[in-house]
Structure formats: C-alpha cells, structure tokens
Amino acid sequence: MPVYFLQESKSFSYWILQDIPGNSRMKKYLPSMSSFCHFLLIRFATHLAINITENMKHTLLGISIMAALVSTNTYAAVNVSDEATLNAAIDMANADNSIQKIVFAKNAQISLNHPVIYTGTQKLTLLGNGAIIDGSAAGSFSIADDLTASTEDGTLVFYTAADITIKKLSVMNSATRGIVVNIPDDAQGDDIQVSLEKVEIRDSALYGLHIDDNADEFDDGDLGSVIGIELNIINSSFIGNGTGAIDFDGIRVDERGEGGIHAHIIHTHIDGNGGDGIELDESGEGDVDASMKHVTLNENGFYNEEDLDDGFDIDEAGEGDLGACPRIRNLKRII
Numbered sequence: 001m002p003v004y005f006l007q008e009s010k011s012f013s014y015w016i017l018q019d020i021p022g023n024s025r026m027k028k029y030l031p032s033m034s035s036f037c038h039f040l041l042i043r044f045a046t047h048l049a050i051n052i053t054e055n056m057k058h059t060l061l062g063i064s065i066m067a068a069l070v071s072t073n074t075y076a077a078v079n080v081s082d083e084a085t086l087n088a089a090i091d092m093a094n095a096d097n098s099i100q101k102i103v104f105a106k107n108a109q110i111s112l113n114h115p116v117i118y119t120g121t122q123k124l125t126l127l128g129n130g131a132i133i134d135g136s137a138a139g140s141f142s143i144a145d146d147l148t149a150s151t152e153d154g155t156l157v158f159y160t161a162a163d164i165t166i167k168k169l170s171v172m173n174s175a176t177r178g179i180v181v182n183i184p185d186d187a188q189g190d191d192i193q194v195s196l197e198k199v200e201i202r203d204s205a206l207y208g209l210h211i212d213d214n215a216d217e218f219d220d221g222d223l224g225s226v227i228g229i230e231l232n233i234i235n236s237s238f239i240g241n242g243t244g245a246i247d248f249d250g251i252r253v254d255e256r257g258e259g260g261i262h263a264h265i266i267h268t269h270i271d272g273n274g275g276d277g278i279e280l281d282e283s284g285e286g287d288v289d290a291s292m293k294h295v296t297l298n299e300n301g302f303y304n305e306e307d308l309d310d311g312f313d314i315d316e317a318g319e320g321d322l323g324a325c326p327r328i329r330n331l332k333r334i335i
C-alpha cells in the first residue's frame with residue numbers, strides 16, 4: 001500500500017506529492033522546512049499509513065499552496081509599513097534574487113528621509129495595498145545658472161533592467177523625482193517592462209515617473225543600452241509634478257541606442273504637470289509605439305511661460321517609425 005509524502009521541490013516554490021515506500025524519510029525532510037510546515041507534516045503523519053484517496057490529494061495540494069505562501073522565498077518577509085521596513089524589504093531583494101515581491105501593509109503611511117534604491121537583477125513587484133509614500137525629505141537637486149536642474153535622486157529608484165510592476169501605491173511630494181527606473185548601460189536581453197496599476201504620483205518637484213535609458217547625465221546624446229522599454233499603465237494618475245524646475249514632465253521616458261518605446265496607457269489622468277504631461281523621447285534604432293484610451297492630458301506645460309510645454313510630446317529619431325493611437329495633436333517636434 002503506497003504512502004504519500006509532501007516533498008520539497010528544488011525551486012522551493014511549490015510542493016509535490018510523492019509515493020514513498022514507508023515513512024522513514026520524513027524526519028530527513030523536516031529540518032529544511034519552516035515551523036509552519038513542520039506542524040502540517042506532524043498532522044499529516046497520522047494519515048500517512050493509509051492509502052490516500054483522491055480527496056486527500058486535493059487537500060494536500062491545497063495545503064501545499066499555503067506552504068508556498070509561507071516560504072520566505074516568495075516575497076520579502078516583512079510587511080512594509082514604514083521607512084525602516086521598506087528599506088529592509090528592498091535590501092533583502094537586493095541581496096536575494098529569489099525575492100520577487102514586496103507587500104505593503106494596507107493603507108500604510110510612509111515618510112522617507114532618503115531615497116529607496118533597488119539594485120537587484122530579478123523582476124520585482126510592489127503590492128502597495130493603498131500605501132502612501134511621502135518623499136518630501138528624500139533626495140535633492142541643484143539648479144544651474146541657466147535654470148537647468150540635475151539630480152540622481154528619486155523617492156523610489158530602480159537601477160535595473162528587470163521588469164518592475166507596481167500596484168496600488170501612491171508617491172507624493174517627492175523632493176526630486178517620484179519613481180525612477182534607471183536602466184544600466186550594459187543591459188542585455190528582452191526589453192524592460194514597467195507596469196503600473198492604480199499608481200498615483202503627485203506633486204514631485206521634478207519628473208513624476210522617469211524611465212531612463214540614456215547614458216548621459218543630462219539626457220543629451222544618443223548613448224543608451226541595446227534594450228527597449230515597454231510601459232503599461234492602467235487606472236493611474238500623474239498630477240502636479242514638475243513644478244520645481246524647467247522641463248520636468250509627469251511621465252518621461254528617455255530611450256537611446258537600440259530598442260524602442262512601446263507605451264500603452266488606459267484609464268489614467270496626466271494633468272497639471274509643469275513640463276509635458278508625458279514625453280516619450282527615443283533615438284537610434286527603434287520605434288515609438290504609443291496608445292492611449294480614456295486618458296486625460298489637461299493643463300500641463302505651464303512652468304516655463306516663455307516656452308510652454310505640451311500634453312503629449314513624442315520625439316523619435318534615427319531609424320524607426322512613430323505610431324500612435326488615437327490621433328495626437330500639438331506634437332512639439334518629430335525629428
């Protein structure tokens with residue numbers, strides 16, 4: 001009569017049922033499991049001597065999912081609720097590429113004194129659960145005599161070419177840029193995907209969202225990585241950013257070198273930003289392909305009264321094409 005046993009998979013992301021001739025191997029597995037799993041297995045020990053019916057298999061598989069959820073490798077082990085736990089979670093993800101998810105406490109209010117910087121190489125999802133991050137004390141920028149501003153700071157900064165997904169998170173009052181994705185110059189492989197759902201970036205001094213694949217500090221020149229950028233935004237808002245200096249947009253994408261920009265935005269407000277509402281700036285090989293549906297672009301571009309900016313600005317240069325839907329008016333320039 002077979003005896004079934006819960007065996008840890010090599011990836012530690014799920015568990016499988018295995019037919020084992022006897023239960024003597026159970027103790028061998030116990031030290032590598034969490035205490036929660038120990039408890040489950042001790043309970044199962046009373047059932048191991050009997051043949052397991054189809055219903056029991058379902059029960060075991062159901063509990064196996066619970067086991068996966070308590071595995072420390074499925075997400076950072078902290079429930080992010082303040083600056084210390086946010087930094088701890090990001091530090092864990094920076095050090096352990098099996099951590100791909102960070103979960104915030106519901107409606108957490110987080111004030112930062114410094115930028116939070118992700119440097120990992122694995123894709124990462126931030127589940128905000130309605131949390132609000134206030135970046136008014138995080139980072140700084142300088143303004144030159146010609147009124148151009150420069151900074152390396154942002155409230156949330158991602159130095160990575162891996163996919164970034166952010167859901168139900170607000171970034172408010174950033175002293176510099178709200179959310180920054182800085183793509184390494186030597187990035188290889190697939191395009192980076194940046195996906196935002198129910199994200200609000202409001203009242204940043206500089207850019208609200210900045211995705212930067214330009215090697216130049218001031219985003220001049222044509223040097224960038226060989227990968228492109230896919231930006232997907234749904235049910236989000238970018239409001240009141242770019243009020244600290246000239247030419248800072250609600251959303252800014254700088255793409256250089258090989259690769260293009262593919263931006264798809266749905267049910268989103270991009271309003272009241274000092275520079276452009278959104279600027280997609282591409283050069284070198286690659287296209288700009290943009291679509292918007294149910295998006296507002298109201299009252300942007302007011303900061304510099306001598307050279308008003310736009311709702312939607314697309315720059316496509318070098319080899320490649322421009323495709324946009326629906327019709328876009330008042331394009332600032334297309335090279």
Ligand SMILES: [Ca+2]
Binds near residue numbers: 225227
């Ligand atoms: Ca590129």
Ligand SMILES: [Ca+2]
Binds near residue numbers: 247248249275309313
């Ligand atoms: Ca601009």
Ligand SMILES: [Ca+2]
Binds near residue numbers: 255257260285287
């Ligand atoms: Ca390009």
Ligand SMILES: [Ca+2]
Binds near residue numbers: 284319320
């Ligand atoms: Ca191009």
